[in-house]
Amino acid sequence: MTDDKRPMLVFGATGRQGGSVAKALLTAGWPVRALVLDATGAASLRLRNAGVELMQGTFEDRDVIRAAMEDAYGVFSVLPGNLTAEEEVRHGVAIADIAAETGIEHFLYSSGASAGDVLTGVPRFDAKPRIEAHVRQLPITATIIRPMIFMEMLVRPGFGLDQGRLVSLIRPDHAIHLTAVEDIGKFAAAVFAEKVRFDGKTMKIASDRVTGHELGVAFTEVAGRSITYERFPDDVLAVNADLAHMAKSLEDGPLSEKVDLDAMREINPELLSLRSWLAGSGHAALKEALGTTGRR
Template sequence: MTNDKRPVLVFGATGRQGGSVAKALMKAGWPVRALVRDPVGPASIALRDAGVELVTGSFEDTCKIRAAMKDTHGIFSVLPANLAADEEVRYGISIADLAAEIGITHFVYSSGASVGDRLTGVARFDAKQRIEAHIRKLPIIATIVRPMIFMEMLVRPGFGLDKGRLLSLIRPEHSIQLTAVEDIGKFVAAIFADKTRFGGVTLKIASDRVTGRDLEAAFTEVAGRPISYARFPDDVLAANADLAHMAWSLENGPLAEHVGLTAMREINPEILSFRSWLAASGRKALEEALGASAT
């Protein structure tokens, strides 16, 4: 447990990533403060009941954000996935600039593993690279985390599970590295606990590495029915720039970069395998995607 009792300000705490971070930080002994748009929404009430200090405001409210940052130890910044790329860049840069202005001790930004050394031409991926580049120019101790593809993506409706198959981005014999969202919070808590080690670091985060065949076996076992695996057809990828870029990146780009799971486990000893996640935290979403309860 940390001896520094100043709070960590968590953006996105009513969402999955920010919620995971808030939960892990509180478990590690950090007071948590969260910026929320709707203080009486169910997610906000759950945070308050768990002991999180709520500050009402939006990404446009720089005065509220500046006040929320006051007297904090650090900041976790993550932007909603539904923002337009230009909004994401604007808000991400604004939050980082305010943190530098105030003199925040440790700034942690959640980017994405699709970010590489070059712009991709896909607006939502390039937004994160632009924010990263800006943060690196600021006079602030920052850590950038790049989570690999979320396990949660594989149990969303519309990927064929209701028809007894899983369509995804890799060829059956190829592998993909995945991250459980709940693991992100544990990694971030470890990062805040050791600024000396992680300050100035860009860290890719992964929980497991699996092939398409491994996915087929895991889904079949947990669902209690045969689930086949196949890569998205080429025409589907050609029609969706985001999916096409991710599929390419998994073979030839940043998403193909190997993340050592032994090193990950040293940072987060509670790291989740895909199979264990699917059988526990992911099971409800799996059952919904299947269209009927798994046996």
């Protein structure tokens, strides 16, 4: 840990990834600053109460972003999923450019595990690789992380858990890497603590690796009732381009690439397995998806 006590600027701090990073950085002793849309909102007030300095503005407010980066040591950049591909690239590039202009010591961009080195030609899939390419050519110490599929995606209502099924993208005998969002914050804190080690690195990060069959077993054990695993039917994938793209990527694309979990654990010794996440911080969402919230 550095003795430098300049603040860290965190984007998306009212959301899952940014919120995880803000919490982990505070725990590690960093002052944290966050760009928020509404400084009076409930999520923003929770950040303020935790000790985060708030800067109100939007991604369009370049002067506010520049002011938020003044005297900051590092920047964690993540963009919301509701942007168009054009908006995502424009804002992602601008944030990185301002970081370079203002002399940020360490820039950390959270991309996506489906990002590969070869563009697909589909704008929404190519936005993050385009931002990555721009970051790499800037005169700045930078690290790019590509979190694998979030564990949180498995416990959203509407995926069959309330009917005793877990429906997802891999074939039952195939494996999927999963990331607990709270682990992302711990990875980020570790990256910022070792600037030289992680300078110029692009790395996929994950918390666990399980097969479809193992998903069913883990959910059954934690839920206390039988949960069977199923893959989305081919006819569903045929009419949903995003799901089909992810399913193919899990078979022979970027999402199928193995992550060295021992190396992950060396960076983040508190790495969460799927079972530990389901039994811990993910349990409330699991109960809701099961339809058991409020039951005795």
